Amino acid sequence: MAEVEREITQPHNLQELVETEAARLLRSAYLLCGDETEAQDLVQETFLQARKSAHRFRGDSAAYTWLYGILRNLCRRHLRKQGRFVFEEELVLKQSVQPSVTFESDQEFCAATLVGALQRLSAEHREVVVLRYYERLKIEQIAARIGATKGTVKSRLHYAVQHLQGLIPEELNLFAADGTYHRVT
């Protein structure tokens, strides 16, 4: 463990982490905050904080998990500063999400719609959705990552997916049981 700690504090090893983990972190950050520029800034800040707190890395988890923890805290602080952390979910849930730009394919339209809808969820719900469906984590892994019980994670996931369904325009049958969707033009 001490060896891992010593290794991670070396700048060139952190530089390697930038090369291997930055893209994945950036994509998670983008899904969590919904803005590419903000996501870039958050990832930069994540690595700089990682450098400062490298001595606290215990080495009992993967480096990505450690970096994600830092990113998560930064995201929450960032969203709180912007006043987006707490909001009236019931109010925004009534508004449907429609991307304003034109997309080349239905898949792209669908992806943009879902990412837009994701931003309407509360931070807790959004986080479990990203961890489950983007990071592809199992329930117990999500629970460990966010420090909640498995029951809480399952409950949040259930309601988050329900909310997403409510946010998607009705003409997009996104959650059809056969895994397909149909866009009415």
Added chain:
Amino acid sequence: MMNCEDFRNRLYEYLDETLSAEVEAEARKHIEHCSACRYALQREEAATGLLRLSFDRATTHLALRPQLVRDIARGFSAETRPWHGWRQRWQRFVSMPVGVAGASVVLVVVLVLSFATRPRRALERITTPGAVQHETHQACVIEVPIRTQTHVFRRQGGAVVDETVSSAAFAYAKIPEQPQ
């Protein structure tokens, strides 16, 4: 025998394949007979597929800007070497426009020169003698031309005492020799 509520509670673990072999067999048996739970399972699988695909599609173009990667690397080395901050500041100063850098140098030189010459000028003023206005056996009075202040110096024993309380220090006194 697993009922619908039990199955729904274990739906995610069933998909994660983290149930024990025994519970998983019960769950499998349950959905064979329960169309509602089978539908719920298919729905979750569909949502999983769609969300994964959509999130991948929406983020696949994202990459950290090269400038940002360089900034991070610079941040790492700056924190590794404490003197780097000074070097960075110096490099920033050197890379300033010539006019700004020249003006800064001139300003610094002027400040240094004015500081260095200040005590010398004060000394010159002190050593400038004023005219002796009045002279007695024990004291002399002189006029200080700079501030026009009057001082009285009196000899007491072997010492010379300035009896005038004055803030001015620019006085010159000439005490006559005591007659033998």
